[in-house]
Amino acid sequence: NAGVTQTPKFRVLKTGQSMTLLCAQDMNHEYMYWYRQDPGMGLRLIHYSVGEGTTAKGEVPDGYNVSRLKKQNFLLGLESAAPSQTSVYFCASSYNGGTYEQYFGPGTRLTVT
Amino acid sequence: GENVEQHPSTLSVQEGDSAVIKCTYSDSASNYFPWYKQELGKRPQLIIDIRSNVGEKKDQRIAVTLNKTAKHFSLHITETQPEDSAVYFCAANAGGTSYGKLTFGQGTILTVHP
Numbered sequence: 625n626a627g628v629t630q631t632p633k634f635r636v637l638k639t640g641q642s643m644t645l646l647c648a649q650d651m652n653h654e655y656m657y658w659y660r661q662d663p664g665m666g667l668r669l670i671h672y673s674v675g676e677g678t679t680a681k682g683e684v685p686d687g688y689n690v691s692r693l694k695k696q697n698f699l700l701g702l703e704s705a706a707p708s709q710t711s712v713y714f715c716a717s718s719y720n721g722g723t724y725e726q727y728f729g730p731g732t733r734l735t736v737t
Numbered sequence: 738g739e740n741v742e743q744h745p746s747t748l749s750v751q752e753g754d755s756a757v758i759k760c761t762y763s764d765s766a767s768n769y770f771p772w773y774k775q776e777l778g779k780r781p782q783l784i785i786d787i788r789s790n791v792g793e794k795k796d797q798r799i800a801v802t803l804n805k806t807a808k809h810f811s812l813h814i815t816e817t818q819p820e821d822s823a824v825y826f827c828a829a830n831a832g833g834t835s836y837g838k839l840t841f842g843q844g845t846i847l848t849v850h851p
Contacts, residue, residue, distance in 0.1 A: 657837075657838075664746075666743075667841045669838060669840075672838065683738070720837070721838075722769065723769035726837065726839065727783075
Protein backbone atom coordinates (compact mmCIF):
# COMPACT_ATOMS: atom_id res chain seq x y z
CA ASN A 625 0.00 0.00 0.00
CA ALA A 626 1.96 3.01 -1.31
CA GLY A 627 -0.62 5.63 -0.27
CA VAL A 628 -0.27 8.82 -2.33
CA THR A 629 2.61 9.06 -4.79
CA GLN A 630 3.73 11.93 -7.04
CA THR A 631 5.80 12.03 -10.21
CA PRO A 632 8.29 13.63 -10.75
CA LYS A 633 10.00 14.61 -7.49
CA PHE A 634 11.93 17.52 -9.02
CA ARG A 635 11.70 19.44 -12.28
CA VAL A 636 13.25 22.54 -13.81
CA LEU A 637 11.36 24.26 -16.62
CA LYS A 638 12.07 27.25 -18.79
CA THR A 639 9.45 29.99 -19.04
CA GLY A 640 6.80 29.00 -21.57
CA GLN A 641 7.39 25.25 -21.38
CA SER A 642 4.62 22.87 -20.42
CA MET A 643 4.52 19.86 -18.13
CA THR A 644 2.19 17.49 -16.32
CA LEU A 645 2.45 16.39 -12.70
CA LEU A 646 0.99 13.00 -11.87
CA CYS A 647 -0.64 12.05 -8.59
CA ALA A 648 -1.69 8.48 -7.86
CA GLN A 649 -3.42 6.95 -4.83
CA ASP A 650 -4.16 3.32 -4.04
CA MET A 651 -6.59 3.89 -1.16
CA ASN A 652 -9.74 4.02 -3.33
CA HIS A 653 -10.36 7.61 -2.23
CA GLU A 654 -13.06 9.64 -3.95
CA TYR A 655 -11.62 13.10 -3.33
CA MET A 656 -8.28 14.41 -4.58
CA TYR A 657 -6.63 17.81 -4.29
CA TRP A 658 -3.69 19.78 -5.64
CA TYR A 659 -1.99 22.36 -3.42
CA ARG A 660 1.00 24.61 -3.86
CA GLN A 661 3.27 25.58 -0.97
CA ASP A 662 5.26 28.80 -0.99
CA PRO A 663 7.42 30.14 1.87
CA GLY A 664 5.38 31.95 4.52
CA MET A 665 2.06 31.23 2.80
CA GLY A 666 1.07 27.76 3.93
CA LEU A 667 -0.65 25.51 1.43
CA ARG A 668 -3.10 26.91 -1.09
CA LEU A 669 -5.66 24.85 -2.98
CA ILE A 670 -5.27 24.92 -6.78
CA HIS A 671 -7.91 22.46 -8.02
CA TYR A 672 -9.78 19.53 -6.58
CA SER A 673 -11.92 16.58 -7.67
CA VAL A 674 -14.86 14.94 -5.91
CA GLY A 675 -14.80 11.83 -8.06
CA GLU A 676 -13.74 10.29 -11.36
CA GLY A 677 -14.46 12.62 -14.26
CA THR A 678 -15.00 15.71 -12.07
CA THR A 679 -12.80 18.73 -11.40
CA ALA A 680 -13.34 22.11 -9.74
CA LYS A 681 -11.36 25.29 -9.09
CA GLY A 682 -9.76 26.05 -5.77
CA GLU A 683 -8.24 29.23 -4.39
CA VAL A 684 -5.45 29.76 -6.97
CA PRO A 685 -6.43 27.99 -10.25
CA ASP A 686 -5.06 30.43 -12.83
CA GLY A 687 -2.38 28.97 -15.10
CA TYR A 688 -3.20 25.35 -14.21
CA ASN A 689 -5.49 22.66 -15.61
CA VAL A 690 -6.41 19.27 -14.18
CA SER A 691 -7.95 16.00 -15.24
CA ARG A 692 -9.32 12.98 -13.36
CA LEU A 693 -9.89 10.34 -16.01
CA LYS A 694 -9.33 7.48 -13.57
CA LYS A 695 -10.33 7.40 -9.92
CA GLN A 696 -6.80 6.68 -8.75
CA ASN A 697 -5.06 9.43 -10.76
CA PHE A 698 -5.21 13.22 -10.67
CA LEU A 699 -3.11 15.16 -13.17
CA LEU A 700 -2.00 18.78 -12.86
CA GLY A 701 -0.94 20.55 -16.04
CA LEU A 702 0.97 23.74 -16.65
CA GLU A 703 0.44 24.83 -20.27
CA SER A 704 2.91 27.75 -20.30
CA ALA A 705 5.07 27.84 -17.19
CA ALA A 706 5.90 31.18 -15.53
CA PRO A 707 8.48 31.98 -12.82
CA SER A 708 5.57 32.70 -10.42
CA GLN A 709 4.73 28.98 -10.60
CA THR A 710 8.01 28.06 -8.94
CA SER A 711 6.79 26.20 -5.86
CA VAL A 712 6.42 22.86 -4.14
CA TYR A 713 3.29 21.05 -5.30
CA PHE A 714 1.47 18.59 -3.06
CA CYS A 715 -1.29 16.23 -4.00
CA ALA A 716 -3.70 14.91 -1.38
CA SER A 717 -6.60 12.49 -1.25
CA SER A 718 -9.40 11.72 1.18
CA TYR A 719 -12.05 9.04 1.50
CA ASN A 720 -14.72 11.67 1.35
CA GLY A 721 -14.89 15.42 1.66
CA GLY A 722 -16.14 17.35 4.64
CA THR A 723 -14.41 16.12 7.77
CA TYR A 724 -12.21 13.30 6.53
CA GLU A 725 -8.42 13.29 6.83
CA GLN A 726 -6.45 14.33 3.77
CA TYR A 727 -3.39 12.20 3.02
CA PHE A 728 -0.57 14.01 1.28
CA GLY A 729 1.92 12.85 -1.33
CA PRO A 730 5.68 13.52 -1.01
CA GLY A 731 5.58 16.66 -3.16
CA THR A 732 7.12 17.88 -6.42
CA ARG A 733 9.61 20.73 -6.34
CA LEU A 734 9.23 22.78 -9.51
CA THR A 735 11.54 25.59 -10.56
CA VAL A 736 10.70 27.81 -13.53
CA THR A 737 13.59 29.89 -14.88
CA GLY B 738 -14.18 32.60 1.43
CA GLU B 739 -12.52 31.21 4.53
CA ASN B 740 -9.56 33.07 6.05
CA VAL B 741 -7.29 31.39 8.61
CA GLU B 742 -4.74 33.34 10.65
CA GLN B 743 -2.05 31.49 12.62
CA HIS B 744 0.21 32.78 15.42
CA PRO B 745 3.03 32.86 16.25
CA SER B 746 5.04 32.40 13.07
CA THR B 747 8.01 31.10 15.07
CA LEU B 748 8.15 29.53 18.52
CA SER B 749 11.24 28.49 20.45
CA VAL B 750 10.98 26.44 23.65
CA GLN B 751 13.20 24.37 25.91
CA GLU B 752 12.76 20.61 26.01
CA GLY B 753 10.07 19.71 28.51
CA ASP B 754 8.22 23.03 28.19
CA SER B 755 4.75 23.40 26.69
CA ALA B 756 4.04 24.98 23.30
CA VAL B 757 0.81 26.66 22.22
CA ILE B 758 -0.13 27.68 18.67
CA LYS B 759 -3.31 29.62 17.99
CA CYS B 760 -5.50 30.00 14.91
CA THR B 761 -8.54 32.08 14.08
CA TYR B 762 -10.97 31.48 11.22
CA SER B 763 -13.64 33.58 9.54
CA ASP B 764 -16.31 31.21 8.18
CA SER B 765 -18.83 30.42 10.93
CA ALA B 766 -20.01 27.40 8.91
CA SER B 767 -16.60 25.65 9.15
CA ASN B 768 -16.89 22.41 11.10
CA TYR B 769 -13.56 20.60 10.73
CA PHE B 770 -10.18 21.82 12.04
CA PRO B 771 -7.10 19.64 11.42
CA TRP B 772 -3.52 20.25 12.48
CA TYR B 773 -0.64 19.09 10.31
CA LYS B 774 3.05 18.65 11.14
CA GLN B 775 5.62 19.06 8.39
CA GLU B 776 9.26 18.15 8.88
CA LEU B 777 11.87 19.72 6.62
CA GLY B 778 11.57 18.39 3.07
CA LYS B 779 8.70 16.05 3.98
CA ARG B 780 4.98 15.93 3.37
CA PRO B 781 2.42 17.38 5.82
CA GLN B 782 1.04 14.73 8.17
CA LEU B 783 -2.10 14.97 10.28
CA ILE B 784 -1.37 14.95 14.01
CA ILE B 785 -4.80 15.75 15.42
CA ASP B 786 -8.14 17.14 14.30
CA ILE B 787 -11.32 18.37 15.90
CA ARG B 788 -14.88 18.66 14.72
CA SER B 789 -17.26 21.38 15.74
CA ASN B 790 -19.39 19.18 17.97
CA VAL B 791 -16.61 18.94 20.59
CA GLY B 792 -14.62 21.59 22.45
CA GLU B 793 -11.42 19.67 23.22
CA LYS B 794 -9.59 16.58 22.06
CA LYS B 795 -6.43 14.96 23.46
CA ASP B 796 -3.96 12.44 22.10
CA GLN B 797 -1.10 11.75 24.50
CA ARG B 798 1.02 14.95 24.63
CA ILE B 799 -1.08 16.79 22.04
CA ALA B 800 -4.40 18.53 22.57
CA VAL B 801 -6.59 20.82 20.53
CA THR B 802 -9.25 23.19 21.85
CA LEU B 803 -12.02 24.86 19.85
CA ASN B 804 -14.05 27.94 20.69
CA LYS B 805 -16.74 28.23 18.02
CA THR B 806 -18.21 31.42 19.46
CA ALA B 807 -14.89 33.24 19.21
CA LYS B 808 -13.91 31.34 16.05
CA HIS B 809 -10.51 30.23 17.26
CA PHE B 810 -8.76 26.95 17.95
CA SER B 811 -5.42 26.10 19.51
CA LEU B 812 -2.82 23.33 19.51
CA HIS B 813 -1.17 22.46 22.82
CA ILE B 814 1.95 20.30 23.01
CA THR B 815 3.12 19.33 26.50
CA GLU B 816 6.52 17.96 27.57
CA THR B 817 8.05 18.99 24.25
CA GLN B 818 10.88 16.91 22.80
CA PRO B 819 13.49 17.79 20.14
CA GLU B 820 11.65 15.56 17.64
CA ASP B 821 8.64 17.90 17.94
CA SER B 822 10.69 20.50 16.03
CA ALA B 823 8.88 21.07 12.72
CA VAL B 824 6.46 23.42 10.97
CA TYR B 825 2.87 23.14 12.20
CA PHE B 826 -0.14 24.16 10.12
CA CYS B 827 -3.71 24.65 11.21
CA ALA B 828 -6.57 24.47 8.72
CA ALA B 829 -10.32 24.91 8.49
CA ASN B 830 -12.74 23.46 5.99
CA ALA B 831 -15.21 25.40 3.84
CA GLY B 832 -18.26 24.72 5.93
CA GLY B 833 -21.61 24.06 4.38
CA THR B 834 -20.18 21.76 1.68
CA SER B 835 -18.89 18.23 1.69
CA TYR B 836 -15.91 18.85 -0.57
CA GLY B 837 -13.25 19.05 2.14
CA LYS B 838 -11.74 22.25 0.81
CA LEU B 839 -9.18 23.22 3.42
CA THR B 840 -7.81 26.71 4.03
CA PHE B 841 -4.45 26.59 5.79
CA GLY B 842 -2.78 29.00 8.17
CA GLN B 843 0.65 30.38 7.34
CA GLY B 844 2.47 27.92 9.58
CA THR B 845 4.46 28.03 12.84
CA ILE B 846 8.10 26.99 12.97
CA LEU B 847 8.54 25.22 16.32
CA THR B 848 12.08 24.71 17.61
CA VAL B 849 12.62 22.61 20.74
CA HIS B 850 16.06 23.10 22.26
CA PRO B 851 17.59 20.13 24.15
